[in-house]
Amino acid sequence: MTVVRRLTTLTAIATTAAALALAAPATASGAPAAPATPAAADRPGVARTAAPNDLLGAYQAAIDALRGFGMDPFLYPTAAAFCSDDATLGLVPAVAGAVPGPWPKTAVNIPGLDLTAVKAGQTMFTFVPYGIAPDTSTVSGMRVAWMNLSNGRSGLTSMGPLSDIVRAMVPAEVPQEIRPLAERAIQDFFFAALPVGGVRAVPVDTGSGTVLAAVFGTVENAGRSCFFLPTIGLTSVR
Incomplete structure (x- = not known):
């Protein structure tokens, strides 16, 4: 199946994903729980606890976190059902985003060092x-699954853990003995605003243009395999 057909199929179930991500009515015996916002995290490596009646709040917090990193949030949220014991239907909400390179943007210019993890002409997709x-x-x-509507490039790419991006952000020229310290500092910076578990990212050579993409798939949660319905977004790459 071509990427065009994949994207067409994924678009057809977009409304289902949006409905699942935002639907969790309260009951008389208990309210649905949702993950805490990024500000509630106290340290890396600790899962966030659920907060009642806050799926919409968690979604907005995730959007704010992505924008804070310079990423374009996708058009609507997604969710995995029967993924948690702390919410109605076991719903776990999620968002995706994309950031065109070069990224991260910094005013620091050190001759001989490339401080960008996402190069010009690339797009980093994040879940x-x-x-x-x-x-x-x-x-x-x-x-x-992505397609550059301007140059015709397309592909289906697996996403990896955030640690892959963290390692890429430390220039190769940094001495091996201090690389772990640099990676930990960058990782702590990310985890101050993002949840700990299940975050995925990958830089893709999309080239310049308008890029349409759909993010979907499974994430493990304490022994459960959680399938997240597709969410779709557009981003402009220079």
């Missing part, structure tokens, strides 16, 4: 769920 336990050894399962 951010709320309410997933810290990752173990299983970090595969999320994918991005």
Whole structure:
């Protein structure tokens, strides 16, 4: 199946994804729980607890976090059902976003050092769920199907853990003995605003133009395989 047909199929179930992500009515015996906003996190490596009646709040917090990193949020949220014991239908909400390179943008210019993790002509796609336990050894399962509407490029790419991006952000010229310290500092910076478990990202050589993409797939949550319905977005790459 071509990427065009994949994207067409994914678009057809877009409204289902949006409905699942935002639907969780309260009951008389208890309200649906949703993951806490990024500000509630106290340290890396600790899963966030659920907060009642806050799926919409978690969604907005995730959007704000993505925008804070210079990313374009996708058009609507997504969710995985039967993924958690802390919410109605076990719903775990998530958002996705994209950031065109070069990224991160910095005014620091050090001759001989490339401080960008996402190069010009690349797009980094990111997936951010709320309410997933810290990752173990299983970090595969999320994918991005993308198409550059301007140059015709397309592909289906697997997404990896945030640690892959963290390593890429430390220039190769940094001495090996201090690389772990640099990586930890960058990781702590990300985890101050993003949840710990299930975050996925990947830079893709999309080239310049308008890029349409769909992010979907599975994330492990404390032994459960959680399937997240597709969410679709557009981003402009220079």
